[in-house]
Amino acid sequence: MAGEAPAIDKAAVEKLAFGDAEEKTAAIAALVAEADPRAAALLEALSEGEMQVAGKRVLIVKGEDATDAVSGEKVAPLPAEREDVVANNRLRREIEGALAAFKLLSPDGAVRLAAAKALAGGAEASMLPLVRKALEKETDPDIKPLLELTASSMEMKSGDKEARLAAIRRLGESNSPNSRTLLAEAVSDSDADIRIAAQKSLLEVQGKLAWGERAGLLFAGVSLGSILLLAALGLAITYGLMGVINMAHGELIMIGAYTTYVVQVFFRKTNFFDWYLLVAVPASFIVAAAVGMVLERVVIRWLYGRPLETLLATWGISLMLIQAVRTIFGAANVQVENPAFMSGGIQAFAGVVLPWSRIYIIVFAALVLFSIFLILTKTRLGLFVRGVTQNRDMASCVGVPTGRVDMWAFGLGSGIAGLAGCALSQIGNVGPDLGQGYIVDSFMVVVFGGVGQLAGTVYAALTLGFANKFLEAVSGAVIAKIVVLVFIIFFIQRRPQGLFALKGRAVEA
Amino acid sequence: MKRRMFVKQLALSAAIAAIGFGSTSLYAQQKTVKIGILHSLSGTMAISETVLKDVVLMAVDEINAKGGVMGAKIEPVVVDPASNWPLFAEKARQLLTQDKVAVVFGCWTSVSRKSVLPVFEELNGMLFYPVQYEGEEISKNVFYTGAAPNQQAIPAVEYLMSKEGGNAKRWVLLGTDYVYPRTTNKILRAFLKSKGVADGDIMEDYTPFGHSDYQTIIAKIKKFASEGKKTAVVSTINGDSNVPFYKELGNQGVKATDVPSVAFSVGEEELRGVDTKPLVGHLAAWNYFMSIKNAENDAWKKKWADYTKAKKLPYASKPLTNDPMEAAYIGVYMWKQAVEKAKSFDVDKVRVATYGQTFKAPSGITSKMDEKNHHLHKAVFIGEVKADGQFNVVWKTKGPIKAVPWSPFIAGNDKKKDEPALMAEKKK
Numbered sequence: 018m019a020g021e022a023p024a025i026d027k028a029a030v031e032k033l034a035f036g037d038a039e040e041k042t043a044a045i046a047a048l049v050a051e052a053d054p055r056a057a058a059l060l061e062a063l064s065e066g067e068m069q070v071a072g073k074r075v076l077i078v079k080g081e082d083a084t085d086a087v088s089g090e091k092v093a094p095l096p097a098e099r100e101d102v103v104a105n106n107r108l109r110r111e112i113e114g115a116l117a118a119f120k121l122l123s124p125d126g127a128v129r130l131a132a133a134k135a136l137a138g139g140a141e142a143s144m145l146p147l148v149r150k151a152l153e154k155e156t157d158p159d160i161k162p163l164l165e166l167t168a169s170s171m172e173m174k175s176g177d178k179e180a181r182l183a184a185i186r187r188l189g190e191s192n193s194p195n196s197r198t199l200l201a202e203a204v205s206d207s208d209a210d211i212r213i214a215a216q217k218s219l220l221e222v223q224g225k226l227a228w229g230e231r232a233g234l235l236f237a238g239v240s241l242g243s244i245l246l247l248a249a250l251g252l253a254i255t256y257g258l259m260g261v262i263n264m265a266h267g268e269l270i271m272i273g274a275y276t277t278y279v280v281q282v283f284f285r286k287t288n289f290f291d292w293y294l295l296v297a298v299p300a301s302f303i304v305a306a307a308v309g310m311v312l313e314r315v316v317i318r319w320l321y322g323r324p325l326e327t328l329l330a331t332w333g334i335s336l337m338l339i340q341a342v343r344t345i346f347g348a349a350n351v352q353v354e355n356p357a358f359m360s361g362g363i364q365a366f367a368g369v370v371l372p373w374s375r376i377y378i379i380v381f382a383a384l385v386l387f388s389i390f391l392i393l394t395k396t397r398l399g400l401f402v403r404g405v406t407q408n409r410d411m412a413s414c415v416g417v418p419t420g421r422v423d424m425w426a427f428g429l430g431s432g433i434a435g436l437a438g439c440a441l442s443q444i445g446n447v448g449p450d451l452g453q454g455y456i457v458d459s460f461m462v463v464v465f466g467g468v469g470q471l472a473g474t475v476y477a478a479l480t481l482g483f484a485n486k487f488l489e490a491v492s493g494a495v496i497a498k499i500v501v502l503v504f505i506i507f508f509i510q511r512r513p514q515g516l517f518a519l520k521g522r523a524v525e526a
Numbered sequence: 527m528k529r530r531m532f533v534k535q536l537a538l539s540a541a542i543a544a545i546g547f548g549s550t551s552l553y554a555q556q557k558t559v560k561i562g563i564l565h566s567l568s569g570t571m572a573i574s575e576t577v578l579k580d581v582v583l584m585a586v587d588e589i590n591a592k593g594g595v596m597g598a599k600i601e602p603v604v605v606d607p608a609s610n611w612p613l614f615a616e617k618a619r620q621l622l623t624q625d626k627v628a629v630v631f632g633c634w635t636s637v638s639r640k641s642v643l644p645v646f647e648e649l650n651g652m653l654f655y656p657v658q659y660e661g662e663e664i665s666k667n668v669f670y671t672g673a674a675p676n677q678q679a680i681p682a683v684e685y686l687m688s689k690e691g692g693n694a695k696r697w698v699l700l701g702t703d704y705v706y707p708r709t710t711n712k713i714l715r716a717f718l719k720s721k722g723v724a725d726g727d728i729m730e731d732y733t734p735f736g737h738s739d740y741q742t743i744i745a746k747i748k749k750f751a752s753e754g755k756k757t758a759v760v761s762t763i764n765g766d767s768n769v770p771f772y773k774e775l776g777n778q779g780v781k782a783t784d785v786p787s788v789a790f791s792v793g794e795e796e797l798r799g800v801d802t803k804p805l806v807g808h809l810a811a812w813n814y815f816m817s818i819k820n821a822e823n824d825a826w827k828k829k830w831a832d833y834t835k836a837k838k839l840p841y842a843s844k845p846l847t848n849d850p851m852e853a854a855y856i857g858v859y860m861w862k863q864a865v866e867k868a869k870s871f872d873v874d875k876v877r878v879a880t881y882g883q884t885f886k887a888p889s890g891i892t893s894k895m896d897e898k899n900h901h902l903h904k905a906v907f908i909g910e911v912k913a914d915g916q917f918n919v920v921w922k923t924k925g926p927i928k929a930v931p932w933s934p935f936i937a938g939n940d941k942k943k944d945e946p947a948l949m950a951e952k953k954k
Contacts, residue, residue: 107691197754202754226752233741348606349572350766360776370779372778450568494732494743
């Protein structure tokens, strides 16, 4: 097939490969004008960095296969001396626009929609006739408004005043950040009428965009809250319910993250890489829970009721765990790759993209919270844990094996820390020091929420998440952290029992 | 117990006495010479600094295989300051006083360099610092083999302002909160103003070390970028925060063709842990890229690949080279050549001998240590990230540029001398 088709414009291809920036831009325009699908393939190859030159010849190299860019013939063997044709951002932008314009005439609706979206991001004025042509034919209700918007944004740059005023009005009805950019430029136009119209439209667009921004901020708050919640939930059980000041909590999170890493390494060798989390989630729970139970049996159970010693002992354990991981996996961070479904994001509002990874973590946090709630309120273990927490001696009297309940409860708390580690590995770095970044936050959440209270932990995590994100938007990340810390110090001064105090006749040990 | 204390004190006082009496000529008679390697092997900076330790060790192995320096075998002393700035100073003091090293190769962040600087000046040690930094410093005890702002930051911004770079008119200056990003951004702000950029078109933001949640910051950038005119991001984020930053950038769909971001502390090694496909086209400015094609670089890359395999280093499966590695490697050889010229390990003699030393660098130029200002002459490259985590060089200077550590864009710098103040002479 390729052999029969007439060769594409040789001069243009050579300019594309050997010319300077101006010549390359001109060559792209020339190739697009041909409306040849092979020209499109050629441009795509250039933007993907697959175009190479060998002497005077221009090649498209994909892996080990090479074809001649002009004739379309196979080139074998590969010439040894090859050089990449470098496409920089400017060139890639030109190509993107050119290709999108190309695809606007495609019979496939999905291709046209993608192209229209790409063009809405900013198109060269030279493409206006092409967009108009596509607009005439377009009937799809999803694509048409996008194209109209694109046409308007192009007309903004044209010289005709009436056309520009109409375009400004139409842009005012849209809610894309791109419209704001164009209108903001028009506000300082030399023509008074245009200035006034642009000002009006700009306010409209900004009003719509502001809602999107607020929603985005809200999402960021919930997202940070869910991460804090995951990190703190385990501690809410070990510290909140059992009263163990567990300084090694962060390291249990780290162990969960490393378990995820190990599972991921195994799965990389198989074809089911995208599903590794299905194994990693239970694995991280089990490993962290096992480590936690061993800790409880070997060290912590001898120290109940001696908070200072517990603090020192668990701190020592945390250092040992960090060093152990450093010895096994090395001091540098390890790389945990996201499965494909957790990359990218969903466009929720104009200009606001919600990343999938964060959406999944929010859902995951909710699920974990719900399971803990079920375990604590609906199972026998939960009943025992609550019984032992409220009155250890009495529970022991009625036959609750308090020692074993302690072990299981500590294991549960540790396992949840492991789950947090699994989730954190998807958005942050996994290294031996991972836990140290979260131990302070975790204690902050539990103490702020009120010790011995699951509900308090949830409210505290969300409150701190929102507070952090809103302050960050106003004052920057560094100040936000300081302000939150100072606020908590004052809050605990005024109300040492936290947001929610445990009411009733609990016996303090 | 008491006896042990006494023995300890005795040993300590002996050590102190040794410092006092230890004359530098002692080194020359020894068959071995100790050098110190002061890079974080754990903590937030380990992502960047661990390879520097290994590349210095590789250079040492090479030199030892060829007979060492002036017949003396080099004995490296590796310490881990653990990304902890005060610990850097402690370890530096330990290297200089206990191990008595002839020279130290180390530090990445400017805050770590600032923390060891008084130690080196007090004990008259010698430090080779291999990373690009903010300038504003010339110490007679430090040789800076990384870039000064005019060898990296300013050309990068100029490129983004050009038609080729996309005509950027609005600027986001984003960094980790410490001395290097703050100073660099101060210089850049003054530079941008001199080019007619209004204050309202510059947004400056900082995050703490190890920050991992970049949602709001990226949202802010997107908002800022849509408020008119072409926007570019200048990132001076350091350490492992870069991974979440670039992940979030990719997830939120900020494309380089719309809002390009140029980084000064992100190279091949930092991108190792990142899916680079969504990041294609974002830029980095350095004085070396692994993808540079020339005979020196090919040979150097091969050496490194062989070394990682021979030593079974964790990155042996995918050996990468980057700019600070090149600078660290050049540093070791500059020191070796200087020692051979001075025919002594004495810090003061070696210092004078280091001036004007040249080395055929893997970046393809002949790097020269300036005769006065302790900085290397370097060529500048700007690269765009490719899908495989390497960089496409899209712009470069014609030849080496002399460093200007006292940036003319900071008030009062015009009066400062382009050479270290010789404190030793003041004392005498």
